[in-house]
Every structure is written in C-alpha cells, then in structure tokens.
Amino acid sequence: MADERKLAYVMAFNEAVKQQMEADPNVFCAGEDIGAFGGVFGTFGGLQAKFGADRVVDTPISEQAIVGLGVGAAVTGLRPIVDLMFMDFICVALDQIVNQAAKLKYMFGGDAVLPLTITTAGGGGLSAAAQHSQSLEALLCHIPGLKVVMPSNPYDMKGLMTACIQENNPTVMIKHKRLLGMTGHVPEESYSIPLGKGNILRPGKDVTIVAYARMANEALIAAEELAKDGIDCEIIDPRTLQPLDTDLIVSSVKKTNHAVVVHEAVRFGGLGGEIASQIQELAFDYLDAPVTRIGAPFSPVPFSPALEQHYIPDSKTIVQGIRDVMARV
C-alpha cells in the first residue's frame, strides 16, 4: 500500500481530538498540564497553541472538579473531553464518574444528554508502582450508563477516540501507557469505529484468545509462537469493553471450541470472569475445555522491575495458558 501513513498511538489520539475540535466548536478539553505542556504523555501536544487556552484548559489538580466540569458542561450542551492523567486517579473522581456522569440521564427520566469523554492512561510496565499502574476497567464496566474503550493500536485509537467524542453518552477512553509510542497505519481523514464493535485481529481455527489493549499485542506474539507448533489462534480484540461485542466472541468460540481471556488487570473480579461467563452461557455445548482466564495475581502492582515483570502477563504466560487449554482435549 503506497500511501500507508504511519502514526504513533499517542498521535492518533491527538489527531482525533484535533479533527473533532475543528469539526465542532462545542468540543473542548480540560485537564492537568494539558495546555502549554501538552499533557504528561504528550497526548494533547500542540492543541492549546492551535485552539487557544479557552478550548484547551489547564486545570488545577482537582480530579473531582475536572470530571464535574465535564458533567456540567455536557449536560448544558457542550462536548467536553476531560483528562485524568493516570487511571489510578479515577478513584479521586469516582463520585462524579459513577454517581453523576453515569446516572444523570437515567435519574432524570432520560431527559438529559451527556456527550462527555473522560480520557485517561492505564496499565503497568513502567515501574510506576501501585498507584500509577493499575488497570481498573472492570470497575467502570460495572457501571450502567458508562461506555468504556481500550484500544490496542493506533488505527483503533483514532477511530475509537473519534467515536467517543461524537458519542452522546459518557465514555471513558483508556490509553495504555506502554502503547503510546506504537506506530501503525492511520488514515489522515477522520473516521470512527462504532463503539461496541470488536475486531478479529488474527483469524484462526483452534483457539479463541480474547485480549485487549496491550495484551492484544502480547497475544499476537503468542499466536506466532504457537503457530510453530501447529496451534492456530484466533485473536478477538473487543476494543470496546462496555458495551461488549459478545456476538463476535461467541461466534469465534463456536468455531474454535476453545477460549482464553487475557487482561493485565487482576484476575479476580476482572473482565475475564464476565467474558468467560458469557461464553459458557451462550456456547457451552461448543466448548472442549473450560474457558481460561489470564490476568495479574491478586496483589497491588509491585514497584521493583524484578517483581513487576513477573506480575504482568505477557506472551509467554499466554503461550503457556493456551498450551494448558489445548492439552485438556
């Protein structure tokens, strides 16, 4: 493909925001250090210079008020993008996210529209320790009223971020910190990927791997490794976790008869449990082995690289998990 323009994951986010800000004067951004500094991960780089300080707002360190600003501005007709620097900080703003943003519409009898996008950065692998490395998506997916997306590559990032901004419900866009520099094909023109539509990242016939964000990439590596042994993996990246593309997952499992769900979050109470449960409810008769969940052990994220490298699942953990599943047959 001659005109395959490549862009980094972080710039795909940036381009989606820029194009939507150009398209709709009601779109604005607010967050800590996102203005002159462009955000600590560079996600908002250049936007204040382009759109001015009224549309790209540096806020105080006030997570609750940042999300509240978004809720109030959204319900009165603007289309806010509010940034929480690290996913761990959603905990500081949980009332506004869980009790306000997610519920206003319903509590008002449907009579409110909240086109709010909350952006944040999750995941470990930077020795950033227990309060800067978490994957808390399950917490958000549990809340009726929120939509949650976790892109695994630059193309999906741009399309999903565009969809989030255009969406008329509160969405949480979770960037993965270890994917920020990942490059890949990203069209220049604006496009959106429907929320709730998963993607077959790799077609295969022997086992279905459901994996998202950084783990989708680890699954791709694992699949190449397993291919050498003749195990053909199909990788489903749901991309959006709430709503979840159950149909895509189930139809894959009906074909492969095996399923492994992988996430970086702690295994207990993680999304893997929900996905495994849906698979057994909808495809029980097709399964040749129990659905396996791969995730982090039940501890906070440790600081030392010597521990963290064993804590976060990777392609090797996935390879082992799949060998175990296939060995049961």
Added chain:
Amino acid sequence: MDLPVDVQLDLHRRMVRIRLFEEAAGRLAESNRLPGFLHLYVGEEAVAAGVCGALNDDDHITSTHRGHGHLVAKGGDFNRMMAELMGKATGYCKGKGGSMHISDTSLGMLGANGIVGAGSPIAVGAAFANKYRGRGQVAVAFFGDGSTNIGAFHEAANMACALHLPIVFACENNEYGEFTPRDKTMAITDIVDRAAGYGMPGVIVDGMDVIAVHEAAVEAVERARSGGGPSLIEAKTYRFYNHHGVQNLGLKYRSDDEVAMWKQRDPIFTLEDRMIENKAATRDQFDAIWAELRAGIEAAIAFADESPYPTPDQIMVGVYTSMSGAK
C-alpha cells in the same frame, strides 16, 4: 539568630543529608540505574529539616510524591532508602513501593504518596489517634501548593480544625504543580490565606531559611502538643530540578533567571555563610560534615548495588496481615 549552635548544626546536618541523597539519586537516575519515577527535593531541604527538627521521634508525618527529603529529615536510613529506589529486597518497602511510596512507620513516617493530596487526611487520622491515646504526639502533613486544590486537602483541614486535632499543615509552596504555575490554578497568591477559612492560624515563612522554618514549626508543634489545635505553615520554596528527574524535558516552563535567582538562595549555603559570619562554625567544620555524610551515601549506593532483587514468590507477600486483631 538565637537558636543554639547545636540546633543549627542539627538542622544543617539534616539538610546536607537530604541534598547528598537526592543528588546521588539524580545521578543514578540519569545513568538509568533507577527504575520508575523520581521527584527530587533539592532546593526545598529547609522545609523538611526545619519542621522535622521540631519533632520528636514518635511524632508522625505524612508526605508527598516528593518524599525522600521528609524521610531523611525524620532520620531515614540511607542504605534502606537507596535499596528501595533501586527496587531491591533490602529496601524500606522490600522493593514493593519505590521512590513514591518510601516509608518507615517506626520513624513515624507514614509514606510518600503517589496521589496528590492523599497524605493530608491520613495525617488527620494520625493526629486523631495521637489525641485519642493522649501521649502528646503530634502529626505533620507535608503537602505541595498544588495539592491544596484537591478536595482531600480541604476536607482534611476542615476536619482537623473541627475536631481540634494536634496537627501541623506544612505547605511547600514551590510555585508549580508539575509544569503549570500556581497562578494558573488558583486565584490567591498565598496558600496561607486558606487557613482562615478553616479557622486555624497560618504563617508564611521563607522556605529557604531553615531557621525561620524551624522557629515557625516549633511554635506550631508546641500549639498542637499543648492542645491548641491545628496550624498551617506556608514555606515559600523552590525545587532546583525538574518536576520529575533532573533534566528539563525540553520545555521551558520556568525562566533561567528565575531558577538562578532561587539557586542563589540555596538553603544550605545560606545557613553555612551565616553561621561562619556569626562565628558559630567554621568552613573546615562544614567540610568535615559534608565529607562524613558523603561517605555514608557512597556506602549506601554500594549496599544497594550489592543487595539482591526480591524474588517472584514475594509478589503475594504483604497484601494482607495474617494475624488476627481480636482482643
């Protein structure tokens, strides 16, 4: 300058220990020998030293993401600190916490904190427990100017005053939160203005003058210990390095002149010059102190280097306490 010479030398020693630890950490980070984030306290030494110099060993402090200075000033051990920064099993937190969570509960240091503003409510809890037990201990919450914009700070300050707790709120106002200047994030210039809103006394001190910080701290700690309730101290100070690490990340958010002006007012050299001028100490004496403490930091780096990393079986250790709390 009425402070006894031995007190001045004690404050000096605390500051030099912080400086040497932080400079060493900065050098190690620059040569990629430290994992994770590193927020250095260089430039702000007078605040931790001046306040902790007014505390007893069994008093409590809570800290921030910029926490090494607080632990050093409370008597932290270089070896265990350096080992923690390197993620070694011999570190204060056995490699689980790192720079941002460094702590020593036996010294009353209840942890650096990765969540801005989160330390202040915990200090309120420590102050509550101290009052409850009636042993005359006090708690100090160290916090940055930026953290006063978070709800947790407001709730903590109000509750401490409502419950009349033995606590000192010690603000390190270095004029920036990360890369954003204070005047973009609040409409007041002095953090101390907030104190009146909670009903506690507040003072501004020159945070580059350890004697001034110390005198204000002694008064506030005395007030807390004697049942007079909370106080707020705002120390005007400055960090000499970047928010994170040493380098400036290429973005100029502070002018060279501004940085140079503050460096001129280096809290350690200012004190040394003054003590020499007042014939309270000699240059040779200071040289000997630096040399002695420097040897300690070299030994700590060697200790940390030689220490083992924690083994993977340690991941699940320390999540819960296994002992029963039943009485």
